[in-house]
Amino acid sequence: MSWVILTGRQSDLDQVATPHKIITNRDYLSHPTLFRNQRPKIINLSNSYAYQSRGYYASLLASSRGHRVIPTVETMIDLSERKLYEAALPELEQALNKCRKELGGTLPRTVTVFFGIGPSKAWDRFARLLFDWFRAPALEVIINDDQQNSIKKIGFLPLGRMDADQKARFITCLGRYTAREWRDSKARTPARYTFATLIDPQEELPPSSVASLKYWSRIAEKMGVEVEPISRKDLARLANYDALFIRETTSISNHTYRFARRAQQEGMPVIDDPLSMIRCTNKVYLNELMTATKVPVPPTVMIAGPGDLQAAAQTLGFPLVLKIPDGSFSRGVKKASNLAELTELATRWLEKSDLLIAQKFVPTDFDWRIGVLGGRPLFAVHYLMAKKHWQIVNHDRRGRPDQGGIRTVSLRDAPAIVVDTAVKAASCIGDGLYGVDLKETDDGVYVIEVNDNPNLDHGCEDTGEKDEVWIRLTQWFIDRLERVGR
Missing domain, CATH: 3.40.250 (Oxidized Rhodanese; domain 1)
Known part of the structure; x- marks a missing residue:
């Protein structure tokens, strides 16, 4: 491009x-x-x-x-009148105050930001945030002496008003902004599209390893797609890409949601989209949604306070499973063996969340994970329970979390009732990529949760369907890009 x-x-x-x-x-x-x-x-x-x-x-x-x-x-x-950009000022003022401290307590009367790059390293945070709010090549911020309301005006800085030093810095920043990363000059097919992949190389349990994403990039390359990794610092550059694939563990309260929202605002296909994040990261919502759409889930009781604990015990019996609404990777999910354990755990968690859910304990040797993409099954695997534990990940052991193994199953060999139930559950959320966790028992199949950010690693989830998993993932983005003529 x-x-x-x-x-x-x-x-x-x-x-x-x-x-x-x-x-x-x-x-x-x-x-x-x-x-x-x-x-x-x-x-x-x-x-x-x-x-x-x-x-x-x-x-x-x-x-x-x-x-x-x-x-x-x-x-x-937005920048034509101050009243149109006032909503951005509190956050910008906060970042500006940090610059003030790093600069020894004083600020210049004006600062220029080119492509989200400030005049020095001390300005990095403010410059990136300014460009996040207002993506413009050259911006000029006029600053007051007042430390409470420092920003007097934000406006564009045309080339004609730049002095020689500013113009030289602008050209340098232009070069940095248009520079590309991870480009393979030997690509067999010229890239029609460039997909951004949001990653955190330091994440302990990422949904995809860097090696897996590089494997995907080789397949995508053959389809005319260039895959580039980006980090949480690259929000300002997101509009340079055609699509976004989020491969960090998502949360409404961190930068992953902000990336998803920005991609959606730019009209970019995105996995995970903001609405799927909102729906999937809250187990209270998921339980009500599954129940309303007649997707089978384990017997569940909502807990809004200590008065609901006795009802949960009587309805579900012991042991039962208590969950906070927005846990991930088995975090925020505990088993209570009696009323005393339930009371102690619920009392502690209700200090942080107004609602909890208690579910009937359904023991199995493994959980089904059915990947669903665009309303169609993508892969099937068994996630085995961690050693001597009832969950697939044991966070209670010292050191790194202990994960159970994985056993791959081709979609054609997976029970139809498991696959069909997973597709129905995912369809309640949207048409993106989901990982549906189910338990298969003598009493039937139950959906445990729908994940908006499922694991997808080469040699694991793709073993049953091989490269078709990555081809379909790439095509999902391409279809949506071509649908809107981008």
Whole structure:
């Protein structure tokens, strides 16, 4: 995918300053077929972004032509009046105060941020956050002396108002922003799309290993897709990509949700999407949803306070399983063997959560995990219980969490009732990628939970269906990109 830079005048930016194509916004507006059947990424450096100016129309029509552009017209409108960007100020002020401490207590009257990069390392946090809120090539922040309300104004800084030092720094930042990572120059098929994969290499139990993602990238490459890893620091660069695959453990309260929301706002296909996160990360919601849609789940009692504990004991018997709403990887899931254990555990957890759920204990040697993608089964595996434990992960042992083994099963060999129940459960959530955990017993099949961020590792979940798992994953994104003409 090529970069194209729009300027107000041809002389605004020397062609030797960047390897990317430079044209005027007038030429871009006058030749709607100039990049037909291409998908350039547009950097609009017009001298004015005022409503109905050439700069404004360049970004507006870039969107209609299926081109990616910064700044968007939404950003132009947001920065046209202070009252339209006031919602961003509290968070920006907080970051600015940290800059003040690192700079010895004083701030300059103005600071320029180019592509989310500040004038020095001390400005990194503020600059990234500013670019997260307002993705524009060059921004100027006017600062008051008042430490409580420091930001007087946020505005665009056109090339024509930059001095020589600012322009040199801008060109350096432009080069950094347009630089690519993990590009394989020997790709057999030219990349039509670039997918961002959000990872944390330090995560103890990631949903996919880096090695597995590199394996996927080799398969995706053959389908014309380039896969690039990004980290939590790269939110400002997310719009450079065509799709997002989140491979960190998701949570509504951390950066993974913010990435999903931003991808959705950009019109990018994303796994996991924000709504799936909201639905899957809360076991209280999942239980009610499954019950309402007649998906079988173990007998369950909602606990809103100590007064519900006796009813749970009488209804479910002991042992029973107590769960906090948003646990993951078997965290926040404990077994209570009697009323005293239940009372002690519930009392402690109710200090952090207003609701808990208690479920009938259903012992099995393994849990079924059925992967579902786009409403169709993707893979089937058995997750075996951790050694001498009743869960697939034992967090109570010292050192690293102890995980049970995995036994692969092809979809054709998995019981139809297990697969069909998993697909029905996943369809209640959405059409993304889900891992449905089920228990198969003599009394029937029960859905334990639906995971929006299921494990997917080469040599594990893909063993039964082989590379078809990764091919279908790649195609899921491509289909949605082509559906909207991106």
